[in-house]
Amino acid sequence: MAEHSSTPRIVVIGGGIAGLSCAAAISAQASVTVLEAEPQPGYHASGRSAAVYIEPYINATVHALTCASLEHHLAHGASSIGDWMIADEEHAHLLDDYLETWRPLCPDLVEVDPVWVRSTVPILRQENVARVVSDPHTRALDVHRLLEGYRRRLLANGGVLRGNARVDRIERGAGHWEVSFGSETLTADIVVNAAGAWGDEIGQLAGAAPLGLTPYRRTAVLIDPGQPVAGWPMVHRIEGGLYFKPDAGMLMVSLADATPSPPCDAQPDELDLAVLIDRFESATTVSVRQPGRAWAGLRTFLPDEAPAVGFDARLPGFFWLVGQGGFGVQTAPAVAAIAAALLLGREHPLAGTLDPRRYAG
Ligand SMILES: Cc1cc2nc3c(=O)[nH]c(=O)nc-3n(C[C@H](O)[C@H](O)[C@H](O)COP(=O)(O)OP(=O)(O)OC[C@H]3O[C@@H](n4cnc5c(N)ncnc54)[C@H](O)[C@@H]3O)c2cc1C
Secondary structure: OOOOOOOOEEEEEOOOHHHHHHHHHHOOOOEEEEEOOOOOOOOOHHHOOOOEEOOOOOOHHHHHHHHOOHHHHHOOOOEEOOEEEEEOHHHOOHHHHHHHHHOOOOOOOEEEOHHHHHHHOOOEOHHHOOEEEEEOOOEEOOHHHHHHHHHHHHHHOOOEEEOOOOOOEEEEOOOOEEEEEOOEEEEEOEEEEOOHHHHHHHHHHHOOOOOOOEEEEEEEEEEOOOOOOOOOOEEEEOOOOOEEEEEOOEEEEEOOOOEEOOOOOOOOOHHHHHHHHHHHHHHEOOOOOOOOOEEEEEEEEOOOOOOEEEEOOOOOOEEEEEOOOOOOOOOHHHHHHHHHHHHOOOOOOOOHHHOHHHHOO
């Protein structure tokens, strides 16, 4: 894309799903460069997710962003799997709270017969399935396809994606920003901070006050249940601490853990993995002899568990795109559309609650 005075020069820091989706969304109207510290985009949280779309999730803000993203997901490989929230006798009452919270927003949540549930997913132990609420709208997402779609759109519109480009200096000049990585420096009208777990560090590099981002580690492992999993839904324990879903003939099983962590290349902790396998064996009839690939990733939250999307309260041209927690994949299309509107000087009906200035002291 040719650069001229009316074309904003925008540098996006972070090539995860947040940075790439935003960059793609503005790439037809702006001169965009994405700087990613790792060799490949999606190396951190975006490449380590459970890759599901769940409407009754976190809070009403996230729900609205999720539903507003559905059309994009349906056009990019999303497939229906459904989700069962299971409860044993002890925790059955928690399903009432769950239904009370979510049914006003998700009227299709429905209680289903535990006998049918156990016959459909026969590894579930009878004593763990006293009550079940089904969400028919949960979908499996294709994260690789999403990332690749955003990357291609960015490049097709003349945008640039630089790997191995770890930003180490951000300076405000006369009406513009200078963004350096190693020996190279780019000049930009706007800097977008899409650095995930490193969001507050990037903010501080630019001279902004931190918003209060906290990364939390989450652990997952692939387990072969010894029988076909095709047609199984995602299964959550209502009291937390365990979920699983079909993943290429295996089950992706997660501890649903949330251990505070500094920003880093998160790795699974041996004790977490042992607890995970023990908990999975207690919930099911599977005896895990040889667990498959295990991984961990960081889910980075702001205190109100909604993302921050918008310009900094004090630094002109510094734009926050952070705090996507455990919902950054399923909400990426809507969040990118909001970010694009604001970056290009327009309004967006969902922007208000995401304004980072809510954290300005
Ligand atoms: C186990 C697990 C399960 C999850 N399941 C789901 C799910 O089912 N559905 C869902 O929607 N979400 C899920 N999530 C959450 C989702 O993965 C995140 O919300 C999302 O990936 C965040 O995207 P991001 O682009 O903000 O962060 P990231 O993907 O982490 O991208 C940030 C990028 O910034 C780069 N960066 C940092 N510092 C610099 C620097 N100085 N210079 C240049 N680049 C820099 C990093 O290298 C990184 O690539 C899950 C997360 C985990 C860990």
